[in-house]
Amino acid sequence: MKKILLVFTGGTIGSAAANGTIRPSDNAPYKLLHLFQDQYGDAATIQFETLQPIQILSENLAPAAWKIIIEAIESAQPDKYDGIIVTHGTDTLAYTAAALSFYFGALALPVLLVSSDYPLDNPKANGLANFICAVEFIKQHLAVGVFVPYRNAGQAMQIHLGSRLTCSLQLSGDFYSVQGKSLMLFDGQHFTPVDTALIDSCKSTEQDCRNTAASDFNLLMPTFSSRILMVKPYPGLDYSHFNLTAVDAVLHDLYHSGTACSTGRWGEKHSLLAFITRCRDNKIPVYLAPAIQSENAYQSTRELIGQGAETVWDMSIEAAYVKLMLAYGNFTEPGKINNFLHGNIAFEHI
The missing domain is CATH 3.40.50.1170 (L-asparaginase, N-terminal domain)
Structure with a gap:
């Protein structure tokens, strides 16, 4: 039985x-x-x-x-x-x-x-x-x-x-x-x-x-932070629409090749690079997912990482979002948040 x-x-x-x-x-x-x-x-x-x-x-x-x-x-x-x-x-x-x-x-x-x-x-x-x-x-x-x-x-x-x-x-x-x-x-x-x-x-x-x-x-508590902002990329995305007042971290989704708009050609309000700078000035980390870690990456991806964004490698956007919510809901120290985010909890890394 x-x-x-x-x-x-x-x-x-x-x-x-x-x-x-x-x-x-x-x-x-x-x-x-x-x-x-x-x-x-x-x-x-x-x-x-x-x-x-x-x-x-x-x-x-x-x-x-x-x-x-x-x-x-x-x-x-x-x-x-x-x-x-x-x-x-x-x-x-x-x-x-x-x-x-x-x-x-x-x-x-x-x-x-x-x-x-x-x-x-x-x-x-x-x-x-x-x-x-x-x-x-x-x-x-x-x-x-x-x-x-x-x-x-x-x-x-x-x-x-x-x-x-x-x-x-x-x-x-x-x-x-x-x-x-x-x-x-x-x-x-x-x-x-x-x-x-x-x-x-x-x-x-x-x-x-x-x-x-x-x-x-x-030893986690079932506490999922409500202060994680997830942003989906699309042509013409205007970052000036986002209010960061109640945000502790941003998770930015990426196109299938692990990219997002890094150029200021169409105006700074459409550039993720400028948005990362704005977040950094407000002491808000920006995470990028999903992306496959490999020897070669697109120029735009290199620029985003160089600007201070942190890539959550080899994990689905759904898993990355939930994992960030649980990390920020349970930990306040950046080291513990980072260890949890990048640790292998449930074979989420491909």
């Missing part, structure tokens, strides 16, 4: 469609369990204990919700369980997956976030398949850490490492890991490794977790 803590938080998997509107439903959690009992042959071998600390569509989620979810899991004494499943919406799935990955980095259990592309009443929904995959992952005790099983339309079920999941493709419900490299595939019975080295690392983490419980990284 496997004992699983099942945490409902809302999202499409916890919603129903009525009169053209999808909204959270009190009956959806029971619908999921009923479908599981009907379609999972070994349902009698699984014991669920359920809780619902929050019921929300994930587009309405704020970092304060992560604290609610984390505290609910901790209050349930997670060591009593063989694994944890958190149902969640798709819109902010990658951010919550990163938050749980970094916070529960020392938890020697598998934690899986399960979503659905449609409400469960819709025959096209992948929610039940994703949920069954999560249960089977726990049942087979494949690895510890935070993972996301998700079946894209017309594709095999993929299992993603939580710290490497990216947001869904535009105008699509499909999810991928950084660089399109998921952890493993699932055919309904068997898991097939995709990244064998990473899987081996996740397996070895169980013993590592017990040996490093006293480190600073494993």
